[in-house]
Amino acid sequence: MYYNDIRDLKEALHQLKTGVALVLSGEKNFNFQDYQKVFSEASIPVVGAFFPGVIANKTHYESGSVLLHFDSDFEVHFMDIKDTPKTEFFNHPPKVKGTGIVLTDSMSSNVEDALNKLYFELGPDYKFVGGGAGSLSLKQAPCLFDANGLYQDKILLLLLPQNVSLGVKHGYNRIDGPLIATNVDGNTIKELNWENPFDLYAKIIETKSDKTLSKEDFFSTAKCFPLGISRQGQEDIVRDPISCTEEGEIYCIDGIPENAALYVLEGEPHKMVDGAIQAAHESVNGLTNSKPGLSLLIDCISRALFLDDEFDQEISAISGVLEQSYPDISTYGILSLGEISTFSNGRIELYNKTVLSALFHE
Numbered sequence: 001m002y003y004n005d006i007r008d009l010k011e012a013l014h015q016l017k018t019g020v021a022l023v024l025s026g027e028k029n030f031n032f033q034d035y036q037k038v039f040s041e042a043s044i045p046v047v048g049a050f051f052p053g054v055i056a057n058k059t060h061y062e063s064g065s066v067l068l069h070f071d072s073d074f075e076v077h078f079m080d081i082k083d084t085p086k087t088e089f090f091n092h093p094p095k096v097k098g099t100g101i102v103l104t105d106s107m108s109s110n111v112e113d114a115l116n117k118l119y120f121e122l123g124p125d126y127k128f129v130g131g132g133a134g135s136l137s138l139k140q141a142p143c144l145f146d147a148n149g150l151y152q153d154k155i156l157l158l159l160l161p162q163n164v165s166l167g168v169k170h171g172y173n174r175i176d177g178p179l180i181a182t183n184v185d186g187n188t189i190k191e192l193n194w195e196n197p198f199d200l201y202a203k204i205i206e207t208k209s210d211k212t213l214s215k216e217d218f219f220s221t222a223k224c225f226p227l228g229i230s231r232q233g234q235e236d237i238v239r240d241p242i243s244c245t246e247e248g249e250i251y252c253i254d255g256i257p258e259n260a261a262l263y264v265l266e267g268e269p270h271k272m273v274d275g276a277i278q279a280a281h282e283s284v285n286g287l288t289n290s291k292p293g294l295s296l297l298i299d300c301i302s303r304a305l306f307l308d309d310e311f312d313q314e315i316s317a318i319s320g321v322l323e324q325s326y327p328d329i330s331t332y333g334i335l336s337l338g339e340i341s342t343f344s345n346g347r348i349e350l351y352n353k354t355v356l357s358a359l360f361h362e
Contacts, residue, residue: 286359
């Protein structure tokens with residue numbers, strides 16, 4: 001359920017006596033001291049994070065909270081990822097097997113390494129779904145929480161015995177490439193096709209569109225032309241260029257593999273919404289004889305910024321697909337800074353500008 005007033009959230013938590021509560025909050029008007037008092041008075045564990053926005057009632061909100069209650073066995077783990085340790089995340093194998101909801105500090109520099117480590121430790125016994133938490137300002141700050149505190153440079157992992165059916169799409173089209181990431185440092189592209197990244201990227205945009213890219217106002221144009229990492233037989237994995245240096249190096253929200261084949265992509269609103277609808281259909285088609293108990297939508301905040309007034313049409317279209325098959329199921333979710341899902345080969349993948357539809361079932 002969605003609660004705009006913290007007093008209503010407090011009353012809802014007071015009614016819960018078993019299981020675990022997951023609270024997903026919008027960053028606007030989020031005051032953790034107020035929330036912490038509410039969480040500490042709850043009868044069950046409360047964990048969660050804040051995001052640029054949350055999704056409920058076929059629309060999105062910058063403030064308020066979505067409360068998800070899982071009345072089942074569960075395990076909660078907070079894992080430090082500032083310097084992804086060589087030691088194991090888990091001293092003992094978790095007892096709860098099924099689905100892992102993964103929320104990360106999106107501005108931490110080691111998210112991808114930590115996700116890889118998480119997969120190699122837990123392996124194919126789990127499917128994973130989640131997203132990056134934090135502020136739309138893209139300034140790092142503590143964004144994950146439980147009743148004891150607010151944390152940064154961590155992963156919050158909630159393990160549940162339920163299964164999940166996933167659909168993952170973005171709907172962007174290639175307009176140029178492949179380009180080789182000939183020199184990268186984590187999230188920073190230092191050379192593209194052995195050339196200055198900004199100069200080449202700007203030339204492509206200006207050749208393929210009526211837009212001009214500047215270093216001073218980089219993101220306002222770059223948000224329309226993300227980069228895609230080629231994946232054979234799958235949609236490209238999108239990376240979001242958000243800034244550049246005076247020297248022309250391009251910084252993306254998440255990492256670029258060295259020597260990756262990259263494509264410049266372009267978003268058209270109707271094709272992006274069509275992609276979101278496909279993600280919803282994929283999640284429905286992945287169910288067999290089970291009825292879902294929860295529909296969770298992870299939708300990238302940059303899609304909301306790009307689609308603007310049309311963004312709620314995307315949310316409504318997804319909800320419509322799910323309600324057509326399951327009229328009693330409401331959809332809740334987050335506007336994320338990076339989307340996390342089990343990939344087709346079982347690995348965990350980190351996406352940008354992507355829609356992730358997850359249906360939890362027995």
